[in-house]
Amino acid sequence: MFLVVGGDLRQIYTAKKLAENDRVEILGFNNNITIPDTVKKHSTKKADILILPLPVSIDNTEVNAKFSNESIPLSSLPSMLKEGGVVFGGKTAGLENIFPNTRIIDYFKREELSVFNAVPTVEGAIQIAMENTAETLFGQKVLVTGWGRISKVLCKVLVAMGAKTDVYARKCSDLAWAQINGCKAVKNLEYLEEYNLIFNTVPACIFTENVLRRTNRNALVIDLASNPGGVEFNTAQELGIKVIWALSLPGKVAPITAGEIIATAILNSLEEMN
């Protein structure tokens, strides 16, 4: 039996997906939140597997549970788990103190989760671009920096939608891949005037003052790089360049999909244990 505790809408869809093959109970959602029929309210039974949210906790004391009427102390969790049970969570650092001698698995570290999460991230980025521009993506000159997971998926969608997609990266082999995937390779950031839309995926400050001064003032920059991002925000603001910092998109734009991706990572992890 899986016991799913806390989190946001994603946890409900993680639970729903797990319930396709197993009994799943859930805890930490008030009555305003609809729970699928296949997922049961938490009983008094102990769970074989505990599923904690992403992140497990914000204050290291309580479970991150925004839809719960009551707080759920981390210290209350061990009593819900059978001896020999397994704990899954996203960003589990510190959990080993709560669960000594227990197998704890951080699903957020599984590579396939990061890979799959690129999809809702990219769809969210596309949505933001559409909402904030008066041109179609089709036919538009777009710059994407970096050639990591998000960039690969983003470029695939942009090219498919007919955007003229240029990729800036430093490694020759990354630029080779970009070209094979229908993008133009850009070796430096000298000529930025022509782009009205720029996606940054590199988690390093690429858009410094120097670079921003060469950027079109009408450009929209969508920064998909995690903290601290890749754009000098203050400088961009002074220059009048619009920057949207888009973080944690999967949970925001596609909680159902994001929850299913977590469930998939958990199931893969369990399969590998056998």
Place this chain on the structure above:
Amino acid sequence: MFLVVGGDLRQIYTAKKLAENDRVEILGFNNNITIPDTVKKHSTKKADILILPLPVSIDNTEVNAKFSNESIPLSSLPSMLKEGGVVFGGKTAGLENIFPNTRIIDYFKREELSVFNAVPTVEGAIQIAMENTAETLFGQKVLVTGWGRISKVLCKVLVAMGAKTDVYARKCSDLAWAQINGCKAVKNLEYLEEYNLIFNTVPACIFTENVLRRTNRNALVIDLASNPGGVEFNTAQELGIKVIWALSLPGKVAPITAGEIIATAILNSLEEMN
């Protein structure tokens, strides 16, 4: 010299595009609206070519000019045009009374305008879908009805984004094209339970009560068919099925592109005159 009169933001971008090669003047935009440097305010000169908006007029008396401080009577237009000049407009019926003995061309009837307009329509439809669903398009089961201009472009984008796209159409050859383009052919609307997202492009009432009763209650139906649309709205509402009637998307979601498309149609038309 082109004189562009009235309309919404699209007219400004039509003007801007035409100004790449010719002198363009504009009339009917108040001071709050930014006009590109290359487009000049209306002078006292008579125009060779008059560009009216889409639609030319709503009341058959004044030019459709939402950003104008003053009304522009249709009857004031002929004095702005040189003898032998040409009038372009979108939906020009009735204009022949204002401009007797004048060449009047309805750019809205040009096939390539309708074809190109499918692109902003589809991007708008995708944006609406993204904004109103909690799943990614990737991996989702989607139904598209019809195999006209919009459907062809929509299916191309959906398939490219990884949606499992089914096409309902009546003609075997349309279904053949849909299959060649990566969609599954659907010959009837018996099995609708599996679709969470449905795009209607057929301008006939396909989603009757019978069909809606077979539709998933959680489905989102985006109706892209022009008036009267393809869904029995009242019945859908009673059944709790969400329907979004998305009309005139090009001007709404991508006025720049929509304006450029109009300019392209005008230029093609002029080229054919020579």
Place this chain on the structure above:
Amino acid sequence: MFLVVGGDLRQIYTAKKLAENDRVEILGFNNNITIPDTVKKHSTKKADILILPLPVSIDNTEVNAKFSNESIPLSSLPSMLKEGGVVFGGKTAGLENIFPNTRIIDYFKREELSVFNAVPTVEGAIQIAMENTAETLFGQKVLVTGWGRISKVLCKVLVAMGAKTDVYARKCSDLAWAQINGCKAVKNLEYLEEYNLIFNTVPACIFTENVLRRTNRNALVIDLASNPGGVEFNTAQELGIKVIWALSLPGKVAPITAGEIIATAILNSLEEMN
């Protein structure tokens, strides 16, 4: 019961496909040709439906049956068919004299057959291009003339493989479609020097001496247009431009698929009769 008579390998796969749901007998294949287990040798039973090959006959006297040891006179066919039975064939002109008062259907005239046949035609054309060039299609400048069925599918594949694909067509709306599908629109044949690979799909003499003189001498021209083709062959030869006239590709490069396409057209036709 279907009786399949004569033809080449395609007929065997038409028979095999039909045999998925019905009894199928076959006639006109010698012992060297492997017939699938599900297809039976011709018995003495009369057929409900007779399936003749494409074309039905070459000399208007015998069934076109290259793998048959004996000739099969057209006049022998009526006795094989039940009264009220239906005859299918490809290019059936004249057959009404053999089968008076009988329903005769020319499957070759069904639009979906022509649409589906574009797929093996295009794969055959791609194969020919690969076999006759020392460059990859990826990155190559390719010209495609026309925007009919074959051109649409061909451009889809070329663009997907990374060829820089230009389309020449006369109608603005065709060029609009080509652009939407990732091609560059070409309004005239002035600049042909840059293409090493040209596919003609227009059944009219486009590549006249004038045009060929502007064509790169190292270019390969693959002519997919049916008789009389679109290239002045003699002139091309004099100029040293290699032309490959590629006709009837479906039966040559993919007889299995071509046979299944015929079966699909027959089944669609039967379904519409009900």
Place this chain on the structure above:
Amino acid sequence: MFLVVGGDLRQIYTAKKLAENDRVEILGFNNNITIPDTVKKHSTKKADILILPLPVSIDNTEVNAKFSNESIPLSSLPSMLKEGGVVFGGKTAGLENIFPNTRIIDYFKREELSVFNAVPTVEGAIQIAMENTAETLFGQKVLVTGWGRISKVLCKVLVAMGAKTDVYARKCSDLAWAQINGCKAVKNLEYLEEYNLIFNTVPACIFTENVLRRTNRNALVIDLASNPGGVEFNTAQELGIKVIWALSLPGKVAPITAGEIIATAILNSLEEMN
């Protein structure tokens, strides 16, 4: 000045590409081979940069030079190079004995060369598949093993051509990427009966007797894995399964492109030296 020595047709196109910006001389091609005008015959001048073929040598004594009338001993090379010059070659092991105190660069080890080479490899593989099957790739069930460079490009083309492409790989993240790119993930090789076409890209014996016994006897297996390949050839032969071992495709199917790829790698390498 570049001096290009020996090799096959690829070397000529490497030379041609390099000659776009620099003086290039060539040595090791007899008079039957056409050399582009921009490439000069070897003079008595010493070169700044020596370009040796891929592989540099087959016997470690002479330059690999199949189109040369005379043998070119490796020992004759140093006198052709200026002091301080650079030597490029493919598979340069042992060359340091010939060129002591000289910078030797093995372009075959550059990652972008391997990436770009996936393109001609894949086009060659597609050509082989087309030539050896009677079905279109469109609609066909295809299995690809592995998710390396070749597999990624191969799957992209197969999916674009409409093949139902399944990918077998062991890592969950590789399977995630395959799914994102439109393929179905296959976790084991239990169900092989349904594939008529299989591409192996894994350089390990995956198609053992056990696996081959589950493979369709009519299947075509194209093995793209370098020596020793991924198929038990003898067993396959006994079982009547056709295996084509396709090695070194870039030079065979697209020598022009393969030569340009080598030139690109050399130019990238030189750029990085500055």
